[in-house]
Amino acid sequence: MSFTIPRGTQDILPGESEKWQIVEQTAHDLCRRYNYKEIRTPIFEQTELFARGVGDTTDIVQKEMYEFKDRGDRSLTLRPEGTAPVVRSYVGEKMHGWVNQPVKLYYTGPMFRYERPQSGRMRQFVQFGVEALGSADPAVDAEVIALAMELYQELGLKDLKLVINSLGDKESREAHKQALIQHFEPRINEFCADCQARLTKNPLRILDCKVDRDHELMGSAPAILDYLNEDSTKYFKQVQEFLSAMKIPFVVDPTLVRGLDYYNNTAFEIMLDGEGFGAITTLAGGGRYNGLVEDIGGPETPGIGFALSIERLLMALEVQGVDLIQDSQLDVYLVTLGDKAKNKAPELLYQLRKQGFSVDADYMGKKMKAQMKTANRQQAHAVLILGDDELAEGKINVKEMATGEQKLLQLGELEAELAALLQRKDEA
Template identity: 50%
Template sequence: MINKIKGTYDILPDETNKWQNLEEVIRNVSKLFNFKEIRTPIFEYSELFHRGVGETTDIVKKETYDFKDRGGRSVTLRPEGTASVVRSAIENKLYASANQPVKLYYHGPMFRYERPQKGRYRQFRQFGAEALGSNSPLIDAEIINYASTVLEALRIKDITVKVNSLGGSESKETYKQKLKEYLKPNITKLCSDCQRRYEENPLRVLDCKVDKGNPILVKAPKPLDYLTDEDRYHFDQVIEALDAIGLNYVVDNSLVRGLDYYTHTVFEIDANLESLGAQKTLVGGGRYNNLVKSLDGPDVPSVGFAFGMERLLIALESVNKIEPKPFIHCFMIALGDSVKNDSLRIVNDLRHGGLVCDYDFFNKNLKGKFKQSDRLNPMFNLIYGSEEKEKGVINVKVVKTGEQKQVPLKDLYQFLVNSIRNITTNSCAGNCSSCDECD
């Protein structure tokens, strides 16, 4: 037997409804903020990620899936979405669009060779957004609000929004030097990865998961203390905008994020949920004003975020304690071979009207048909035999109440639609995914 590759997983039919519901929320919230979907290739030239994400990052040094294609070209399965979106924006000149800023979102599979654990896989799915073209602090606040609203729409309420600023190139460089001076006497007391990062990109020492609580890092200089007046003004404007929209946040002056391209505003949102365990962060992002230019595009300021979608589903385990039972609108119970084709036609007509219907394809006895109906959880059983055919009627049984009525075939569709409307108006019937009645 051939098994799936380590670090991958199958999304089976019983689980796909969770993914579909999550994707629907993402689409709906993205529409509210006027972000448009973009879809980029799953693999790109390796140079894109080496230059875009950063040669010194763990993603590029340890985790990318790099290979040579049949033409001898170096290709990489995308480990994150931002670099691909920026490449597409440059190649297709989206930065020249009349509508500015260019507001894009994406979701899809990404690939990183890391140790698999709950919520972290070698093939995983990411949802992210990028706003290209504006240096306004308001778009920083917009991006943070957008990410927060996604969690709100998913009914994930106990969250902490953490914001900080790294400043622009001048502030960042000054801070790097001060941080290196501070760390130098004690660098051998930190983990081996931190010692490597100290030489390559000292900011990433502060992002270490191993030494996160180490007093050496806790007492380290903070980026906010080295901002230029201009960079401080930008961050103050972001804070004022967050206050204006009533978004609760904390300024975390130790927050740096793990990718090299960040400048100015950075943020993360944590959720205090039992299902997440010790790793509470659901989304991270910030501004990356130099990335487009570094990939041979024009000087276009940009800001964005990314969610791990598996982590979002784990978070939802704490929110949605009771999973809605899958259901269909109608199950057809055909009584005998003489009506099987007529029954199929009736089912097909109902499907074309937008009703979810299924059928017994195993020619089971009557008891078996009702057992199959129980498993599918229909709102209605449609019972149709030779007598009903002769009369031009069909028996409609409301499964939940047991009420049964004989309905003329010509009126069946409208009868079902009216009945469904009455049922869903008076009670959610346990078939919803997010109403207060099912909390």
């Protein structure tokens, strides 16, 4: 019997996994500089968490969740996004009582959505995201956006486009909601069943419909910016002023609506504004979600965050020809000749690895010539050649592959020689 990988998933093999490690390490380092701390939440949660947190009118909840019953007949769901679990933890662990506020968190991990697999959109995908909970300062909005932009820039992406909008506070959204209902209601029968169901509950989601996006009423729909009250207008203006002060270019798009119900006030997306990336150009999205903590059973707490797909990030890097792996060389490859030398190899390899060198050797019983070919394929910077005769004298040969220079050293001199050799490589 043969097995195939489940549809919409992927194996990340050596050669690719190193790129993931670089992206993840860059994200870790960046969050350290911004003083965001890592949080790790379970891969599955109570289904009701996402129905309440993400919104029961969203495509995620209605169509895309991997929901199952456990042996206790409890409904559980593989997490489709990261914000609701983080907020659930924030409430459960009473982080609102921590001394240092706002609570600034980040996460990296797999998410699951049952949708049609396509380029850059998998059923299991990995998200990196940040959440800042406890402050309603527009400076935090600007900080979160800046962190997202800086991650892409540090990894070498160019042609980025930041699009922002305001979805307004509760009062502004209610006024906009009524305007949208009046706009769509006379012709709602021309829209899909999902839009018809959302008309009175959350008509803003109609604007995000992929089925009816070309309907003429979409282009003439009331814009949220025309319904912002004084507080929301002032807030959005301050966010823009902070971004301008940081010299982060942005475009205000009054049609931008995020796909989750919990967003209000600031909303943003980062897109790749170039050729060759396909129809879906959005790399990251996020916004403010004041009210979500209360929906999940916590105290009134403002929050803002974003999430990005690492798969789409890597796709964008590939499109722009950015190679994250600059040096994949092995430091040292050990070639042995004779049984005694071969038996010495495990001890010598262990010692060199403890000293910090990346080292490998032959485990297939190859002749010396074949071992040297393997060292070349592994791009080893240096080759150690140890024969029975050299071992008897406590010596070893060190060959620098770039120059062909070879030295016969005492085994006790090996560490210092390798350190000097690799230092010359780094300085070259």
